[in-house]
Amino acid sequence: MKILDETSRTLNEFLLLPGLTTEECTPDNVDLTTPVVRHRVGEQSPVRIATPLVSAIMQAVSSPRLAVALAEVGGLSFVHQNQPIGAQVEDVRAVKRHKAGFRTSEINVKPSTTLGEVAQLLGDVDQGVAVVTDDGSAEGRFLGIIGPDDFHLHRHGSGEVVTARMRAYDELTTAPATISLSDANEMIWANRLDVLPVLDGDRLVSLVLKRDYQAHKTFHNASVDSRKRFRVGAGINSRDYADRVPALVEAGADVLCLDSSDGYSVYQKKAIEFVRDRYGEKVFVGAGNVVDARAFRYLAEAGADFVKVGIGGGSICITRDQKGIGRGQASALIDVVRERDAYAAETGMYVPVCCDGGLLADYHMAIALACGADFIMLGRYFARFDEAPSRKVRVEGQFFKEYWGEGSRRAQNAARYGHTGEISFEEGVDGFVPYAGSLADNVGLTRTKLKATMVSCGATTLRDFHENAVLVQVSERSYEQNTAEVRLRKRSVDAGE
Numbered sequence: 001m002k003i004l005d006e007t008s009r010t011l012n013e014f015l016l017l018p019g020l021t022t023e024e025c026t027p028d029n030v031d032l033t034t035p036v037v038r039h040r041v042g043e044q045s046p047v048r049i050a051t052p053l054v055s056a057i058m059q060a061v062s063s064p065r066l067a068v069a070l071a072e073v074g075g076l077s078f079v080h081q082n083q084p085i086g087a088q089v090e091d092v093r094a095v096k097r098h099k100a101g102f103r104t105s106e107i108n109v110k111p112s113t114t115l116g117e118v119a120q121l122l123g124d125v126d127q128g129v130a131v132v133t134d135d136g137s138a139e140g141r142f143l144g145i146i147g148p149d150d151f152h153l154h155r156h157g158s159g160e161v162v163t164a165r166m167r168a169y170d171e172l173t174t175a176p177a178t179i180s181l182s183d184a185n186e187m188i189w190a191n192r193l194d195v196l197p198v199l200d201g202d203r204l205v206s207l208v209l210k211r212d213y214q215a216h217k218t219f220h221n222a223s224v225d226s227r228k229r230f231r232v233g234a235g236i237n238s239r240d241y242a243d244r245v246p247a248l249v250e251a252g253a254d255v256l257c258l259d260s261s262d263g264y265s266v267y268q269k270k271a272i273e274f275v276r277d278r279y280g281e282k283v284f285v286g287a288g289n290v291v292d293a294r295a296f297r298y299l300a301e302a303g304a305d306f307v308k309v310g311i312g313g314g315s316i317c318i319t320r321d322q323k324g325i326g327r328g329q330a331s332a333l334i335d336v337v338r339e340r341d342a343y344a345a346e347t348g349m350y351v352p353v354c355c356d357g358g359l360l361a362d363y364h365m366a367i368a369l370a371c372g373a374d375f376i377m378l379g380r381y382f383a384r385f386d387e388a389p390s391r392k393v394r395v396e397g398q399f400f401k402e403y404w405g406e407g408s409r410r411a412q413n414a415a416r417y418g419h420t421g422e423i424s425f426e427e428g429v430d431g432f433v434p435y436a437g438s439l440a441d442n443v444g445l446t447r448t449k450l451k452a453t454m455v456s457c458g459a460t461t462l463r464d465f466h467e468n469a470v471l472v473q474v475s476e477r478s479y480e481q482n483t484a485e486v487r488l489r490k491r492s493v494d495a496g497e
């Protein structure tokens with residue numbers, strides 16, 4: 001027996017200290033792009049997402065509809081494996097059948113962003129969109145994205161004036177150096193100019209002639225056209241992988257993930273080895289869940305493409321009460337992240353870490369990212385939205401969505417919990433979460449908050465944030481006081497004060 005010399009800590013036991021915020025450190029410059037699967041240190045991950053949020057491998061969460069909505073805002077869903085192979089394949093196909101559109105505002109680019117990075121970031125971009133670089137070539141610096149016909153696509157917001165710097169083309173020498181986007185539009189229409197605006201995030205950086213646009217469009221088609229469908233992940237288990245994996249790969253699943261409450265097992269190793277033997281590096285498979293360095297290393301050495309952290313912290317989870325197994329999410333994450341970095345230093349291979357479960361507030365996501373998580377898996381958060389598959393119910397005038405754990409009797413997910421036949425005891429509960437509206441609105445708000453936190457901490461990329469975040473543990477007394485203050489504030493809001 002060994003007793004660790006630590007207290008197991010949760011994410012809400014930490015706060016962030018502000019770092020120096022420079023002039024360049026603005027929300028527009030914050031890039032939330034993150035790697036999903038393993039890659040050599042210093043190279044790009046072959047799968048990256050623009051929003052570091054993925055949806056839980058759960059019946060009540062990851063439906064095709066939610067997967068499309070989440071891919072649209074730059075995240076990734078994992079359709080659940082607790083269903084017959086044919087049904088899960090249909091879920092993957094349903095996502096893949098959707099033709100991907102995109103929102104310009106979700107594509108966060110900086111002047112230094114290369115076209116290659118943009119192509120990664122877009123991943124699923126629709127055919128009729130052109131990527132524009134400063135010299136029109138694949139090596140050129142990325143300037144913006146233009147829609148084929150819909151010029152108005154780029155009128156940001158609802159008629160608000162976006163101040164923008166315009167790099168005038170020769171043909172437009174009369175343009176002042178700084179004009180608003182609406183002025184630019186007026187000028188274009190008034191002069192019947194045959195041009196389209198090019199944006200860098202929200203800023204107009206140049207205008208491009210329509211005849212050049214044709215060239216750009218051709219170029220775009222050549223470079224990113226083969227990937228014009230939404231990305232989707234799929235859960236697998238360590239029992240029927242020999243049948244499930246080939247069916248999911250065939251259906252077009254982009255990333256697989258072993259779904260287990262305890263991933264530190266030889267069964268996961270065997271499943272990963274199956275994928276490697278059969279597909280080499282072409283199929284990506286994550287593993288987990290784990291809560292310490294030993295388990296991370298075991299799965300990383302087995303070839304996992306990412307490792308998921310979290311046991312017992314899920315909002316619907318009672319594993320700790322039933323089996324006495326688990327670890328505070330912050331302690332688990334910090335231990336695993338340290339091992340991820342040690343493994344990268346030793347082997348030159350970076351294996352991303354996903355923080356899974358138990359994040360109840362948006363700021364917990366910021367704390368998890370500051371602790372070194374590459375991306376975050378959420379169940380309760382997504383279960384509250386319109387796009388989640390569960391029923392919306394009204395109780396005493398308030399709307400809720402049903403949300404149940406995969407360890408509950410209702411889910412009967414025997415493979416995830418290592419049961420045979422019917423589950424013999426529950427590790428999850430069946431309940432309700434307050435309905436919260438549309439996924440796009442909520443994820444938009446979360447992104448805004450994450451960016452605001454990173455700006456306060458002086459970070460513009462998640463890598464900066466990992467390296468430079470300063471965290472402090474809060475005392476029990478200060479934690480209690482915070483919650484008491486929140487309660488007081490809520491009471492005064494309720495009382496109309």
Ligand code: MZP
Pocket residue numbers: 056057058289310312313314315316317318319356357358359377378379380381404405406407408427428429
């Ligand atoms: P949360 O976002 O609702 O807090 O947690 C979601 C995570 O909890 C899932 O991704 C999964 O790892 C875990 N989970 C799912 N079902 C159960 C259960 O029934 C569970 N115990 O712990």
